[in-house]
Amino acid sequence: MTEFKALLVSEGTDGSFQREVVQRNVEQLPQGELLIRVRYSSLNYKDALSASGNRGVTKAYPHTPGIDAAGVVEASGVAEFAVGDEVIVTGYDLGMNTAGGFGQYIRVPAAWAIKRPQGLPLREAMILGTAGLTAALCVDKLEQAGVTPEAGTVLVTGATGGVGSIAVVLLKQLGYRVAAATGKAEQAEFLRGLGADEIVSREELQQGSERPMLKERWAAAVDTVGGDILFNVVKSLRHSGSVACCGLTAGVGFQASVLPFILRGVNLLGVDSVELPLVVKASMWDKLSLQWKLDLSALCREVGLEDLPEAIERILAGGMVGRILVRLD
Known part of the structure; x- marks a missing residue:
């Protein structure tokens, strides 16, 4: 049974919400064709809403937010993806009502994932993110x-x-x-x-x-x-x-x-990037890896999983500038 670290948001008896990094195991993840070891995620405003108990984003708690994830396939139930493939998952229900990228593992439908474009390393993909x-x-x-x-x-x-x-x-x-x-x-x-x-x-x-x-x-x-x-x-x-x-x-x-x-x-x-057809997402990711490839080092700050609660408070207070890259060691 594989254990991993994840940010878990829980609702207290008084209606308040707490965020803490906990140990989970892959058996607690939802069903899906792909088990992915997440290497990087990113912090978005929607993640902060989910992490603060916003029912318009996340209906049930405890929950692991993170609408973005980039990592490596560790188990696949479909022919389109093999173990070892590097993939990007953004949008759909990831991090909303499905355990998301603020955990070291996710399990998702294959229809949510695209293979990493050759010119876009996983880290760069998550500096971009949603x-x-x-x-x-x-x-x-x-x-x-x-x-x-x-x-x-x-x-x-x-x-x-x-x-x-x-x-x-x-x-x-x-x-x-x-x-x-x-x-x-x-x-x-x-x-x-x-x-x-x-x-x-x-x-x-x-x-x-x-x-x-x-x-x-x-x-x-x-x-x-x-x-x-x-x-x-x-x-x-x-x-x-x-x-x-x-x-x-x-x-x-x-x-x-x-x-x-x-x-x-x-x-x-x-403009919607959540429920967009996967073929359109893949085409845009290809574009971002080639003719629209960007140097975003000037606007990115990298944090670990343990730093996320403080970063979430900052974005909720309107203090976020640029991008927060989340490293899942």
């Missing part, structure tokens, strides 16, 4: 809508977060002029170091929410926050501009009108 996959999907969707570097400045909201910071790096590498929006004014130099040409304050983006239209400003945008900021971005897109929407930290609702859409022909593009 955040990097989502950022790439956003940029890809903008380009499919016709956005080019010649069109003008692309705004990234929530730019110090995981998705936002990777979007800044990717857009800059592709030749775009990038404006990074943040509520953390002290991180301006960090964002400029990632490639941001302009820093925009959160307060500036919140202005004019009562107005039906705002001055044309952005050729396109990657929005990671939602709420009224998202629709202020929509109202300030240039004619035929597009915004890719993938987050909700500022709220799930906003005050909207049809005017930007019928007067400027703008596009609001939704």
